[in-house]
Amino acid sequence: MQLEVTPLAGEPFGAVLTGWDPSEEPDPALVAAVREALAEHLVLVFRGHRQPLDDELVRFAEAFGELIKGSEWLRDAGSRAEILPVTNALDDDGIPLGTGGAGQLEWHADYSYVPRPARESFLNAVELPEQGPRTSFVNQYHTLETLPAELVEQLRTLRARHHVAQYVEGGVDPDRHELDRGFDAKRARDAALGIDRPAIPEATHPVVLRHPHNGRELLYVNKGLTDCILGMDRADSSALLKRLHQHATRPEAVYAHEWQPGDLVVFDALAGLHRRESWTSGERRVMRQLSTAL
């Protein structure tokens, strides 16, 4: 297999990767080539391949490391627990088949609420609505590099708490209520069927992480899932998180990905903060997401 990596013109980072064949067993040379491209471009858009089967997608992602079985916590149906169905599709009883909702998903780092969060993520477009939604990315190596040195010194001493409740409970954001309703429906179904699911974890992580592969420091807080900085009063913590969020997501730092059917976007999930736009909720959008554990 001959991979070709073409940087995205006019974007702050990202590249298109062609030549991937999902039917070929992934070997160490392929993993090394993709990792090298990830270290350079952060986000890789695999295009031009046949749509992989569930098992092929798992086999490919698994070549990069142990996969997180997010479906077990998030109560989603599917052939493999390693594949998280990110979709607004409903089953015959009106219960979300996947994570649910067509609302915007706030900026987040995948599974930052888990003690071993996502290191690489794999997001594949199966079925897309007529229009959008785009997934926007920012580069948290770059965010950290462009903060004042004295602030970075302080950040290196801090830890933050990450919790999924930021997404799915309470709040005044109607998009979050939509996710919440889906979760309630899934909880009720589990209770009726006598299924006992593991609780969704929460975690604390250093605010500045060092990537285990490339050795670079990155800023590891996000608006969607970071609840607070430990040891700081709530107002100071919120003010600092807001300042970091605003710096990270300034418009010139953002790459907004326009999905094509079949796209497999592979990204550095520690440094690749991302946000999904909303779309018309009557239209189906079906994505498959996998992540390796740090």
Ligand SMILES: [Fe+2]
């Ligand atoms: Fe995500």
